[in-house]
Amino acid sequence: MTSTTVTRATFFAPTLGKRLATIALLVYVVYAAATLGLSLDRVEKGIGYGARFLAGFFPPNFTETDILPGLLESLQIAFLSSLFGTALAIPIAVLAARNLMPAWVTWIARLVIIFCRSFHPVIIAIIAVKAVGFGALAGIIALTFASVGFVGKLLSEAIEEISLKQIEAVRATGASFMGVIAFGVIPQVMNRFIGFVAYETDSNLRNSTMVGVVGAGGIGGTLFSAFQRFDYSFVAGIIICIIGLVMIGEVLQIYVKRVFR
Amino acid sequence: MTATAELQRWIRFTPAQRIARFAVFFAMAAAIAWALKTIQIIPEFLYDAPEQVVDMGKRMWPMDWSHFWPAVWPALVETMHIAAMATILGLIMGIPVGFLAARNATPFPWINAIARFILVATRSISTLIWALFFVAMFGPGALAGALAIAFHSIGFIGKMFSEGVEEANKGSIEALQAAGATRMQQIIMGYWPMVLPTFWSVALFRWDINVRESAVLGLVGAGGIGMVLNSAIDLIQWDRVSLVLFTIFIVVILIEAMVTQIRKRVI
DSSP: OOOOOOOOOOSSSOOHHHHHHHHHHHHHHHHHHHHTTOOHHHHHHHHHHHHHHHHHHOSOOOOSTTHHHHHHHHHHHHHHHHHHHHHHHHHHHHHHOTTTSOHHHHHHHHHHHHHHHHSOHHHHHHHHHHHHOSSHHHHHHHHHHHHHHHHHHHHHHHHHTSOHHHHHHHHHTTOOHHHHIIIIIHHHHHHHHHHHHHHHHHHHHHHHTTGGGGTSSSHHHHHHHHHHTTOHHHHHHHHHHHHHHHHHHHHHHHHHHHHTO | OHHHHHHHOOOSSOHHHHHHHHHHHHHHHHHHHHHHHHOOOOHHHHHTHHHHHHHHHHHHOSOOGGGIIIIIHHHHHHHHHHHHHHHHHHHHHHHHHHHHHOTTTSOOHHHHHHHHHHHHHHHHSOHHHHHHHHHHHHOSSHHHHHHHHHHHHHHHHHHHHHHHHHTSOHHHHHHHHHTTOOHHHIIIIIIHHHHHHHHHHHHHHHHHHHHHHHTTGGGGTOOSHHHHHHHHHHTTOHHHHHHHHHHHHHHHHHHHHHHHHHHHHHO
16 A cells, blocks of 8 residues: 655645745845945844843833923924824815816816825925925924825715715705715714724824924924933833833824724 | 604614714814814914925925935945844834733733733833933943834733733633643744734734834934934925935835735735
8 A cells, every 4th residue: 555645736835926025025125224224233233232221221211391391392293293183184075086076176176185194204394494394383384294195095985985876865854065075974974084083193193202203293203312312211101101101192183083983 | 652752753862872972072172172272283383385386395395415425325234134123023022022911822911901901001102202201221222212112012012912912712721721831832822823914914014103103213313314304404404304305205105005916915
C-alpha cells in the first residue's frame, strides 16, 4: 500500500500573483529604505539617543504653571473651531448634495470641501499665522477649515443617502425650500450629524494641541519651546496631560454618540 | 377620560433620554460660552488681517514654476516614499496591537487594557510631536518623518483592526477551536481571512491620510515637501509657497480619486 499525497488548492496557498506582489513590495521596501537613509548603524545610534531621551523624561514635570493655560487655550480653540466649522459646513453640505441641488452648484461646493480637506491643519495654520498673527485666532481659523472639510464631506454624503419620499411629502404640502430642509432633510440626518460633530470636536481637540508648534496657540507652543530648550521632563509632563485630555475627549465622544443613537 | 388622553399622548423619548440630550446640549452651550468669553485674541492683529491676506495673495501669484523640477519634485517623491514606508511600518506595528486589543482574539482583559492604552497614546501624540522625537533620535531627514507617521498611525490602524476583529464571525473560530487549533492558528486561519477586507480598506485609507501628514513633517526638519514649504516661507518667497501648496493640492486630489476607484473595484 503506497501512501499518496493529495495536494489541494487552499485559500492560504500563495498564488503566482500574490508571490509577485509580495516580491514587488519587498523590492520597494528595500529601495525606499535605502532612499530614506535607513541603516543598521543609524538605528543602533538612534536607539542609544532614544534611551537617553526616555531617561530624560523621568520624572515628568507637571509643576510649571504653563501647562494649564496652554491646555485651556487648546480647549478653547477646539470648541470654537468646531462651532464655526460646523456652522459653515451645514450650508456647504446642503449645497454639495447632488439630490437637492443642480449640478453646477454641487461642483462649486464640492471644490470648497476638497480644498479644505486637502491641506493639513498645520499648513493652513502657517498661512493663518502670517495673516492674523500669532495666537489662538490663527489656530481657530486653521481648524475651522479642517472642520468644514470633514463635516462638509460626511454631511453631504449623509444628505445624499436620505429618503426622497419624505422630501416629496414635505414639498407636496407647499413647503418652501427652507421648509424642506428643516422638516424633510434635517430630521433624517440629525443623529449622524451629531456623531460627525462629536468626532470632529474630538479630532479638533487633538489637532489643537499641535497647531501651537507653528505659533497658532494652545499647548503645542509650550511643548515645542520645552523641546527646543531640551527640558524633557517638562515635555513628558505636557505629553501626559495631552494624552489625558484626548482620552477624556474620546470617552465624551462615545457618550454623546450613545445619547443620540 | 383624562387618563386615556394622558396615555395617548405620544412622547418620543423617555425622560432619561431627554435629560441626557438636554445635558449634552447644555454642556456644548456652556463650553462655547466659556471659550468665547475667555479666549485671548489680539485685536490689533485682526484689523489689518484683510490687507495682509490680499498682500499675501498678490505675492503668491504668479507661481515660480522654475522651482518645480530642481526642488519641489524631488521633495514630492521623498514625501511619497515617507507616506508609503510609514503606512507599511504602521501596519506592521499596528496590526499586532489591534489583535491584542480585540476582546475575542485576546481574552485577557489586562492585555486588552494595555493594548488599548497604546492605541490611544500613539494616536493622541500628533505626527509633529513624534517627528520632534525622531529628529532628536535619528537626526533630521526622511527617516525621522517615516517613523513619526508610522508611530502616529499605530493608533488608527490598531483601532480599526480591533473593531474589525471583534465583529468577526464566531462560528468559524469555534470550528477551528473544535479542531484543536492553537491561538496563533486561530488568528492566522480564522480571524485573518475575515479581516482581510478591513486590512485593505484601512491600508488605503491610512495611506491617503499619511500623504497629507507627510506634507507637514518638513516643518520640524523631518523631510518631505514640507521642507521646501518651510524654507520658502522662511525666505518669504510666496510665489514658491503657492507652488508647493498647489502641488500638494493636486497630489492629494489625485490620490483621493485613486483610492476611491480602487475601493469601488476591489472592496
